[in-house]
Amino acid sequence: MSYEKKFGVRLVMVLFVLLTSYTILTMWASAVENDGLAYYDEYDYYEYWYDEDDEPTQVLPASAVFKINTITQTHFGQAEINFNTLAGASRYMPCLTRSDGGAVASQLLATSSPATAIGCKPGTYQMWLQALNSSGNVIATSPTKSVTFVAYTVPQGVQATNTSGYVVTLSWLERDVFYGPINPIPASYKIYERVGNNWTYINTVSGSTHSVTIAKTSSGTYYFAVTQITGGNESAKSAVVSVTIP
Numbered sequence: 001m002s003y004e005k006k007f008g009v010r011l012v013m014v015l016f017v018l019l020t021s022y023t024i025l026t027m028w029a030s031a032v033e034n035d036g037l038a039y040y041d042e043y044d045y046y047e048y049w050y051d052e053d054d055e056p057t058q059v060l061p062a063s064a065v066f067k068i069n070t071i072t073q074t075h076f077g078q079a080e081i082n083f084n085t086l087a088g089a090s091r092y093m094p095c096l097t098r099s100d101g102g103a104v105a106s107q108l109l110a111t112s113s114p115a116t117a118i119g120c121k122p123g124t125y126q127m128w129l130q131a132l133n134s135s136g137n138v139i140a141t142s143p144t145k146s147v148t149f150v151a152y153t154v155p156q157g158v159q160a161t162n163t164s165g166y167v168v169t170l171s172w173l174e175r176d177v178f179y180g181p182i183n184p185i186p187a188s189y190k191i192y193e194r195v196g197n198n199w200t201y202i203n204t205v206s207g208s209t210h211s212v213t214i215a216k217t218s219s220g221t222y223y224f225a226v227t228q229i230t231g232g233n234e235s236a237k238s239a240v241v242s243v244t245i246p
Contacts, residue, residue: 071147081115089131099124122151154235155226160243171211186228194223219245
């Protein structure tokens with residue numbers, strides 16, 4: 001083979017190697033640049049997912065990534081929303097509608113999971129989240145999830161504290177911090193103290209009262225619970241609380 005032919009073959013091989021290397025490097029750089037980031041197109045908001053070798057395996061719409069996992073009622077009219085966060089989002093807005101078409105309260109923005117839904121009367125709701133970017137624009141909406149709020153049938157948030165000397169203050173929640181009184185409002189509350197394995201009735205207060213003071217005569221640990229009277233019926237006892245007087 002002549003020198004000119006050998007040179008031509010070698011040149012073609014070098015060019016082939018260079019082109020192949022450039023293509024591989026370009027694909028790798030693109031994967032590194034976009035790894036874990038979100039991007040937009042004219043139809044939806046998407047996230048790239050990569051396998052352990054940094055190779056793109058699939059492109060998923062936000063609705064498959066950004067979703068509510070659980071909704072847990074925490075106390076009167078309020079719930080905790082646990083969800084998958086979304087790349088590119090800086091805040092999240094809870095959204096909800098009542099099954100009976102009733103009005104709902106304005107909701108609070110969250111910067112991470114969990115978010116808090118507020119002002120929810122007993123009833124069934126459809127809830128979803130909107131993801132907002134740093135400019136306040138909605139970039140994705142989660143699928144909806146159904147949740148039913150129930151009226152609590154026993155006093156909630158009972159606390160016992162040693163306020164001074166041998167005096168104990170027992171208190172419980174009247175209402176959700178963002179919403180009005182529970183429905184129905186109890187006519188009264190009964191206070192109980194546990195001595196050993198037995199419960200002793202102490203006092204009855206009106207439904208508009210949400211704290212009482214109890215005088216003791218000595219140091220020790222004391223246990224209390226509260227019931228509510230609604231429609232002439234007494235509820236089960238609240239969670240038992242204790243307080244130690246030194």
